Structures are given as structure tokens and as C-alpha cells.
Amino acid sequence: MTPYIIFENTTLGYGSKVILRDLTFTIEEGDYFGIVGPNGAGKTTILRAILGVLKPLAGRVQFQSRTGEPLRIGYVPQRDTIDDVLPYTVDEVVMMGRYRTLGMFRHPSATDRSAVAKSLDHVGMGDLAGHIFKDLSGGQKQRVLIARALAGDPTVLVLDEPTNGMDLPSRYSILDLTRRLHDQDGLTVIIVSHLLDDVANHASRIAIVEQSFFQVGTVSEVLTGRNLSDLYGLPVGVETIQGRTIILAGGTNVSR
């Protein structure tokens, strides 16, 4: 597998303030990579470096692809960072995903409109193309934002807290969609979440982030009771029930 994103002795921070020091890891083609950790641990800082909007204070972050073309990263932000005062329609929002390929001074063509329709169909939102984005439910908005990222024809899909504040069915449905995009479409997926269960049952590799603790590996290597107890400062148990990983704050006490 081709390494897509390579962190080499990378120190990240803002101005003179160091948030994370000396990170070395790679995200490879075909990964479903989870970044987890408590709030304020530096997950967003790593995310910003992956997105190329935060330059490292030391070391480097390298991007490469199999074809030699620049890596195309599709970003799905947290829903609440979007200020939807104006009533943009769903297809207008998804069209924003085509702006990079359109370039300056050009208006969307039939090809762009077709790409938008295809992306919406792909996430099961084709019927809502003309609806107002801000009137949608949280789960529907999330799907539209995923469609917007897909409209740019990405090689890597980055999702920031995609299931935050969602009810169980919406949460399951969004995670199922990301799984499908990974398994069927071959997209490399990077998901940032503080919800350990979500990441534990979908990611193939995980990075646990804390300012004094950073570890990368497979789910079974990294998500151990000891690691999580150290990370959160309370007893945390990790159990597997019917093939699913369950994280238990307060220790292991499962009725089977």
C-alpha cells in the first residue's frame, strides 16, 4: 500500500505554543484511520495538519499518491461549524465541492451539475436536491456534507466528529455510509472522533492522541483497557461482544 500522508518527527502547534511533539506515523492508501482522544488533546491539530491548513513547527508532513498527482482530500467538517443563515439548497451546498476543480471566473457546467447529482444519489440524498440545507435533520445534513466532499472526487475522505450529537439510527447510518465508501469505493477514510465506540468498530487503524501520549496501531493493539485508563484517568474496560468492541468507562462489568 502506498503511504498517502507521512508525519516525520512532526511537531505541531500554534505560534510558539507546542501542542504535539515529534509525531511519526503514516496513513496509507485504503486505510480507515481513526483519530481518538479526549477533548482538547490535539485531535483537531492533527486534522488541520492533514488538511494542509496548519504548517508543522518542526519536522514535516508529506503528501503523496500512487499516480504522482496531488492527493485530493475531501473534508467533512463538524456540522455546527457551518453558519447556515442563508437558505442554500442542498445542490447549491454540494456544488461548493466542485469549486476547486472549477477554478476562478468559471460557472458550473453540465458536468459539474451531473457530478453533484451523482454525489447526492451516492449518499441517498438525490430526492432532497432542491430542499433547503438548514431545514434538514442532523443526519441528512451530514450526508449532504459527505456528498459535497465526494463531489470533488477525493482520494481521501476526512470526517471531523461526523456523529456528534446524533441519535442512534442516524449515527449508525452515517458510520455505515463511511464504511461503504471505504469498502466499496476504495476511499481512504480518516475519522476524528471522541466517541471511542464509533471508531473502534469501523477503523482498521487508530491513533490515540494526548499531549504526553501518542500511539498508532490496529484497534486491538491500541484500544486496550490500560491505554484508555491512562488516557482518561479513570478505569476503562474494553470488551468484545458478538464481534463488536464495547468501551466501558468505570471498568469491566458486563452482563452477558
Added chain:
Amino acid sequence: MSPGDIVSTIVNEFPYALYGSMLVGVAAAFLGVFIVARRVVFFGAVLTQVSVLGLTATFLPFFALPHTVGSLVVTLFAVVILSQLLTGKDVPRDAILGVVFVIAIAARILIMQKAPKVEAAEVESLLRGDILFVTPDLFWLMAGAFVVAMLLHGLFAKEFTFINFDAETARTQGYNAGMWNLIFYLNAGMIIAFATHMVGDLFVFGFLVVPPVAASLLAKRVRTIFAVSVLIGLISPPIGLFFAFLWDFPASPTIVGVASVILLGAYLLRLVRRR
């Protein structure tokens, strides 16, 4: 005067007042949609006061520029400074804008007290923006600024839309959000500076807020909101001028009053629709 005489007087004797106020109404109502959507209404209020300060400052011997140039220079300078200050997180944005707002008003009052060239009536007329005495030069200057502003918004509609809706994702797609924000605010600052000189701060701030809010109550799509807001900006000034003549009211407050009545109507209509 009969209504016919009033219309005839406005059209024949005060054409630049009529067309100038309509031009400012349209420009402010268009920009105002973005200003309301960005939740920076107070920014609009601050810029109108800074623009008035720039006008007043031209009465100082060491800043003896033409009024419009003084207003433009000070407003654009404030935009650049504010664009830097507002990106920090040490002081809340509202507080920074509040400080600039207060300083602009205080400085204006002090300058008026001490500037040697000041004549109270002239300053009052300038600060209120005497619509009836809009000069052809000022009108054409404003028309030029309007064309530039519309060209910028036409050419960079995608960029402004994306930054406005989701600046974080736009940054990841290679858009320099800081630069596009600065271009937007410089553009707004230019319009506000010329418009404030022409019709006064009340008119400009009123039309940055009232038509966009009314339009957002009436329309359901973004393009329709722009269209309705611009329409309100276009029709309120002639109606307002008519009533100002009819009842011998000052023009600016009457025009803003007309726009506000439309806003009230839009609100009531929305209430009825919801039932």
C-alpha cells in the same frame, strides 16, 4: 402641493437625490444580505461611524482632503485594522467593534469642537447626509463604486459564497479565507464610505440591515432574498422622498421608515403564512 406636484418636483428638481438614494438603497441592500448572513451587522454600524469620522476629519488642517476621499481613506484603514484585530481570540469581536464604534463617535465630537474650519450647519448637513443636495459628482462617484462592487461580486461569487457559508472547508480547498474576507470588507467599506457621505449614516446603516431582514422573511431561496432585498432598496427611497415632501419630514429617516414599514409587513405576512 398635490401628489402630482410632489412627484414632479422630486423628479425635475432633485433628480440626483432620487436616483442617488435609490442607488445607495440598492447597493446597501445587496451588501447587507452578506452582512446579516455573516452576523456582522455591528460591523456595518461601526463602518458607517468610522466613515463619518473620516468626513469630519477632513475639517482638520493636516487632513484637508476632499470629504469623500477622507471618508474613504479612514474607512478602508479601519477595515484593514479591524480585519487583523477580529481574527484574534483575546478580546471578543463584539467588544472590539464596540470600542471602535465609541472611539469613532468620540473623536468626531472632539474634532467638531476644535476644527478651525468647521461651520456647524455644514457639518450637520454632511453628517446627516443631506439627500436633497446630492451633487452630480458624488452621484457618479457612487455609481462607479457600485459598478466596481457588483463586478467583484459577479466575478468572485463562488469565493464569497463558499467563505461565507463554510470558511473552514474553503480553507482546506485552497481558498485564502483571510484574503477573501479582506476583499469583501474593503469592498463594503468603499460603498459605505461613499454612501455615508452621500446620504448619511442612518440611511446607510438602515439599508444594510432592514431590507435584508425583510427579504429573509419573505423569500425562501438565496437568490430571491438578494432580489427582494434589492427591490426594497430600490423602491423605499422614492416612496420615502414622496412622504418626506408631503409631510415636511427629513428625507433619510422617512426613507428608512418606509423600509421599516415594509419589514413590519413582511413579518406580519410571515406570521399569517405560518398559521
